[in-house]
Amino acid sequence: MLDEYPKKITLGDGTALTLRPMSRDDQFALYSFFISLAPEDRRFLRNDVTDRKLIEKWTRNLNYDRVLPILAINEGRIVANATLHYQTFGWGRHVAEIRVTISPEFQKRGLGAVLLEELSHLAARSRVKKLLARIVTNRQVRPQRGGHRGLHGPAGPADAPGGARISPGHQKHRAGVRLPF
Numbered sequence: 001m002l003d004e005y006p007k008k009i010t011l012g013d014g015t016a017l018t019l020r021p022m023s024r025d026d027q028f029a030l031y032s033f034f035i036s037l038a039p040e041d042r043r044f045l046r047n048d049v050t051d052r053k054l055i056e057k058w059t060r061n062l063n064y065d066r067v068l069p070i071l072a073i074n075e076g077r078i079v080a081n082a083t084l085h086y087q088t089f090g091w092g093r094h095v096a097e098i099r100v101t102i103s104p105e106f107q108k109r110g111l112g113a114v115l116l117e118e119l120s121h122l123a124a125r126s127r128v129k130k131l132l133a134r135i136v137t138n139r140q141v142r143p144q145r146g147g148h149r150g151l152h153g154p155a156g157p158a159d160a161p162g163g164a165r166i167s168p169g170h171q172k173h174r175a176g177v178r179l180p181f
Contacts, residue, residue: 001125002064012110015074019118022069026078027059030071033078033103045101070118072102072111079103082115084122094129 006020022030034049047054066088072080085097098119102111123131
């Protein structure tokens with residue numbers, strides 16, 4: 001499944017990037033990426049990514065069957081980290097969670113859409129049927145009135161990280177987004 005990496009991509013503005021799985025050698029670069037983010041960008045992350053020992057643990061204990069981290073690299077620097085978190089046991093083995101963090105200078109350039117698509121394809125190959133994602137737009141959490149609406153807000157699809165739009169082709173589902181297959 002990972003034999004297609006590293007993968008070269010070009011954003012709509014012509015910027016060339018390389019997508020590849022994280023390796024043990026990425027510890028310092030990943031830490032540098034996370035500490036370069038503003039505190040207001042880091043506050044929505046689930047972990048304290050300024051903790052060097054945590055980043056060391058992530059890179060040392062890589063297990064692609066549990067968490068598959070895909071990095072976006074521009075000119076030798078990590079500009080985005082996208083992870084696919086699999087549930088490895090029980091009734092939820094068909095469910096995975098997507099987490100995407102993008103450097104501010106690469107937001108609103110289509111990278112978020114590329115990474116969501118990339119992780120969706122990897123999830124489909126792993127027989128995942130449902131993806132969960134929490135999307136923060138403009139550093140504000142959108143209030144959810146009237147129950148869960150998946151990734152769709154009252155006016156339609158929500159903006160995803162990187163300026164992406166969640167396609168209307170994705171069906172709403174109480175547990176997240178049903179994959180389009």
